[in-house]
Amino acid sequence: EEKEQVEIKPPKEKRKVGITETALRDAHQSIMATRLRTKDMLPVAELMDEVGYHSLEVWGGATFDACMRFLDEDPWQRLRELRKRFKKTKLQMLLRGQNLVGYRHYADDVVREFVKRAVSNGLDIIRVFDALNDLRNMEVAADQIKKEGCHLQMCISYTISPVHSLESFAKLSLEMKGMGADSICIKDMAGLLSPVDAFNLVKAIKERTSLPVQVHCHYTSGMASMAYFAALEAGADVVDCAISPLAMGTSQPATEAIVAALKGGDLDTGIDLKKLVPVAEHFKKVKEENRNLVMGIEGVDVNVLIYQIPGGMYSNLVSQLKEQNALDKLQDVLEEVPKVRKEMGYPPLVTPTSQIVGTQATLNVLTGKRWKIVPKEVKNYFLGFYGRPPGEMDEDIKKIVIGDDKPIESRPGEILEPELEKAREVIKPWMVEPEDVLSYVLFPAVAKDFLIRKYARATKRDVGFEEALEGVAYPV
Amino acid sequence: EEKEQVEIKPPKEKRKVGITETALRDAHQSIMATRLRTKDMLPVAELMDEVGYHSLEVWGGATFDACMRFLDEDPWQRLRELRKRFKKTKLQMLLRGQNLVGYRHYADDVVREFVKRAVSNGLDIIRVFDALNDLRNMEVAADQIKKEGCHLQMCISYTISPVHSLESFAKLSLEMKGMGADSICIKDMAGLLSPVDAFNLVKAIKERTSLPVQVHCHYTSGMASMAYFAALEAGADVVDCAISPLAMGTSQPATEAIVAALKGGDLDTGIDLKKLVPVAEHFKKVKEENRNLVMGIEGVDVNVLIYQIPGGMYSNLVSQLKEQNALDKLQDVLEEVPKVRKEMGYPPLVTPTSQIVGTQATLNVLTGKRWKIVPKEVKNYFLGFYGRPPGEMDEDIKKIVIGDDKPIESRPGEILEPELEKAREVIKPWMVEPEDVLSYVLFPAVAKDFLIRKYARATKRDVGFEEALEGVAYPV
Ligand SMILES: [Co+2]
Ligand SMILES: [Co+2]
Structure with missing residues (x-):
């Protein structure tokens, strides 16, 4: 049935x-x-x-x-x-x-x-x-x-x-x-x-x-x-x-x-x-x-496909080399990037690692001797301040870069002292709301200028944020 | 085993x-x-x-x-x-x-x-x-x-x-x-x-x-x-x-x-x-x-997705309306296009049908009365000179457009007289090679100017085509 x-x-x-x-x-x-x-x-x-x-x-x-x-x-x-x-x-x-x-x-x-x-x-x-x-x-x-x-x-x-x-x-x-x-x-x-x-x-x-x-x-x-x-x-x-x-x-x-x-x-x-x-x-x-x-980047960037280098990193390399009048070294640098990346334990190339790897690769080529000049960021990277890379770092290169300094083993954030209290003291005179202290800690120089203007707008003009947003405070 | x-x-x-x-x-x-x-x-x-x-x-x-x-x-x-x-x-x-x-x-x-x-x-x-x-x-x-x-x-x-x-x-x-x-x-x-x-x-x-x-x-x-x-x-x-x-x-x-x-x-x-x-x-x-x-068309053209109108046809409609100071009628025309296309038996929109449909849709809107003005190409379309449309044409519209004229039933190419012999006669004085007659039949006005120059280059300068291509004949 x-x-x-x-x-x-x-x-x-x-x-x-x-x-x-x-x-x-x-x-x-x-x-x-x-x-x-x-x-x-x-x-x-x-x-x-x-x-x-x-x-x-x-x-x-x-x-x-x-x-x-x-x-x-x-x-x-x-x-x-x-x-x-x-x-x-x-x-x-x-x-x-x-x-x-x-x-x-x-x-x-x-x-x-x-x-x-x-x-x-x-x-x-x-x-x-x-x-x-x-x-x-x-x-x-x-x-x-x-x-x-x-x-x-x-x-x-x-x-x-x-x-x-x-x-x-x-x-x-x-x-x-x-x-x-x-x-x-x-x-x-x-x-x-x-x-x-x-x-x-x-x-x-x-x-x-x-x-x-x-x-x-x-x-x-x-x-x-x-x-x-x-x-x-x-x-x-x-x-x-x-x-x-x-x-x-x-x-x-x-x-x-x-x-x-x-x-x-x-x-x-x-x-x-x-x-x-x-x-x-x-x-x-x-x-x-x-x-x-509007940036002029349209269409397809072949370098991403060939060298697995992000578009932004590629244009940075080009402009760095141009500044040094060394654009003829571009091919050498492009081939140096994967070597440096390997020695650094294969970090994904994204802010800030793309800049770190790119700068070191450029220096390795332009100085004519690999790892001869090493910027502070690269040293910090090898010291573990950015965290643990996905692969093994090259031990010989690491020794050259950090010398007798001791790398950290802990979580990078762990070794940092609390920052909020001190910052609150600094911006107290022109703090409008609790979020301001975060803006300041994150970008001290930029935020200081901005927060002073914000304070002036909020007090002198005695307007709420909402009106300020649509009024004089935000001139076109 | x-x-x-x-x-x-x-x-x-x-x-x-x-x-x-x-x-x-x-x-x-x-x-x-x-x-x-x-x-x-x-x-x-x-x-x-x-x-x-x-x-x-x-x-x-x-x-x-x-x-x-x-x-x-x-x-x-x-x-x-x-x-x-x-x-x-x-x-x-x-x-x-x-x-x-x-x-x-x-x-x-x-x-x-x-x-x-x-x-x-x-x-x-x-x-x-x-x-x-x-x-x-x-x-x-x-x-x-x-x-x-x-x-x-x-x-x-x-x-x-x-x-x-x-x-x-x-x-x-x-x-x-x-x-x-x-x-x-x-x-x-x-x-x-x-x-x-x-x-x-x-x-x-x-x-x-x-x-x-x-x-x-x-x-x-x-x-x-x-x-x-x-x-x-x-x-x-x-x-x-x-x-x-x-x-x-x-x-x-x-x-x-x-x-x-x-x-x-x-x-x-x-x-x-x-x-x-x-x-x-x-x-x-x-x-x-x-x-x-380089034409400035980048990225994605939403009109293709919404109105199923090819990019080139859309920009043609816009420029036609601009010329008539009637850009405010664009939306009306976009909505008229599918109606006209339906009445014409749903031709795919590609050269030349996209121009034919687009022009008629624009005329239908701008004159204020549908099918009041009909260009020659549209009449030829209804007469069958472009071939057989994929769907049925609207019989009432067809009557309005062609009146008492009789549509052809045959293959459009069949009713055309041979063209080569006559063309050969015309270009005989400056024909260099047999292909020239085809260039002339296809684009008489353009080819005539071009073929005369070609003849002059081929004879006066007494150079082969190959050298001519890389030499003076093709100035940058
Ligand atoms: Co993203
Ligand atoms: Co195509």
Whole structure:
């Protein structure tokens, strides 16, 4: 009798995949020198809130510094303004582990206070990475993010080397799960991730951790959209995209292209292309208004594919050599980079390791003798102040570089004295709100100038931050 | 006993896939207004011949016209110069069916003579398409290509409409096989092909015909590299790419990105990335030298995705409306296009149908009354002079447009009188070689000026074509 029932086929279940829009952080950092102002963002915020993104990346990376340094803007205030307008959409930031949003390791008290304030000012998701994939550099931040009840996304900084493998990355992701990670992000800052590797890596991480996996690629080598497509086929949950005027080149794949590409298949972004049109139009206008800031990097950078050197690092090498009138040595330097990287234990090439490796390789070639001149940063690297490299450092080179100095074995953040109290004393006279002390610790020189102006605006004019934002305080 | 043998796993067999490089034809047509000169190509020819491409697209499309019109170059001579240098690599061209490399239908005697000369001057593969996918417009060319012993590749002009489906395209490909096609090309001139559709379409054509399938996409919508990846997964044999400086935007995906993307997977292009570096460097230099010719279309064109209107057609509509001071009517026109296209039987939007549909849609909006003004081309379309549309034309509209005139039922090429003899008479005084008569028939006004100069150079200076090419005759 049961068999006589008509079999009704259920409609094919589509798997839901998410899009994180990076227009307000990584995209403009990558192609407009991090110069988008809050007033370039707010007019389109309500429209973006209706799109149905998984989340928006809006804070962290270089934006904190750039706000104060170039735009006379308070990064905290930007976050609050955005939070106010994004009522439905999750907001996320990029945190450089113990480096937070700066360029050195900060003491643990700073890390904990920063995370606390970041969450209380409106973030839903914090993505944490470390240039060396040294989990100890993410430990304190991760612990505090969990304490604040925020979504902890931990990053694998993707790279290619003899000591990095599917297995090593999968193992790393499992350790991240052990640290409380709510999701894993594959961070391909250089555009090295091929679709073949993306498929295998996502599969391995999924099998090992069962956690949601998000993929973050830059288009530099031209493979990013293919990597996304393969990653999603392998089970990835979310991919990072940028609205078309701020996409491609050194930025992310275009949101519209990824949404359209998945239409009619087994995956559903839940996004209506038509809702992206006014968003694209807005940023097209903003881009036109700021033509002079748009960097000329379009298309595909072959160097990424041949030398596995990120686009930014390559152009740095070129300009360093030009300054020395030694551009004819470029090929030698390009061939020296992998040697130095090997001797340093195969660090992924991302800020700050890309600068460290690149500078040493250039010096090795220009001085005519390898490791003859060694900058302080390179010495600190060999001393363990940046953390533990993925592979073994060359012992002979290490001896040449550090001499009789003793490398640290501990977590780099552990040896730093607390910094907050002292900083509070310094800025007491012109402190407006508790976040100011963090701005100061992170970028003392820049913040001092900025905070004095902020104090003057807040007191003399007796206006709230909100009005200040839209008034004279933020001249165009 | 057999079971006791040690099982030796054979190394995993990789499937060989080919790359057709379009730098010398479609890529520069798409992003440099077809302005590459033969002397921009020759210095890198020997290096390109070593890469291991499946083939190079070097001729046809708009290049024939552009050679004579803008570059004072003989297209036939270009082909011979390239052939001389490409000793290992197959050369191919794009032929617009009965339109050859021009913009109207030519008589059958012209079609046959053109194909004959194209093959005898050095082509290995001829790709034929028709804007309406009307096989009758490819019939004579296909027949002659087979007679010449040349590889016949027949194109499906890809589009999206209620009368186009996986099934209809697969059926078309089978009919092409019946006409002798050696391979099938999916020609996605507008960048509409999503990876999901690419996968299904390739699979359907492969199953139906067992012929090699080549995919040709433009990057306009940002989906092309994903479409290639999915098409190759489905069994496609060759994809069209452009070396990075001439890639992306309205051109093809970058060769380097596709080669790198497939590395380590089941597909093997057999191409060493390092061999592409000097090719990329050469065209980067050429592009820099011709900055003024590079069209500013980068990134992703959302209109392709929303309105399914090719990038070039969209910008044409905008400039037409600007001329009329009616840019505020753009939205109305964009919404009128699909209506007109429906009434015309859903032609794919490619030269010349994109211009025909776009102009009529604009007129319908600007005059305030639909089909009030009808240009000659639109009338000819309804009369059947362009061929048979994929769907049914609207009978009421047809009546309005053609009145009492009688549409033709036959193959459009059939009603044209032979053209060669008359043309030979005209150019007799300054004919240098038999190919000249074809240049004249195709573009009488342009060719007349050009051929007179060619005759003068060939006789007065008494130099062979080869020397002329590198000497005074082709001033920089
Ligand atoms: Co990034
Ligand atoms: Co094309």
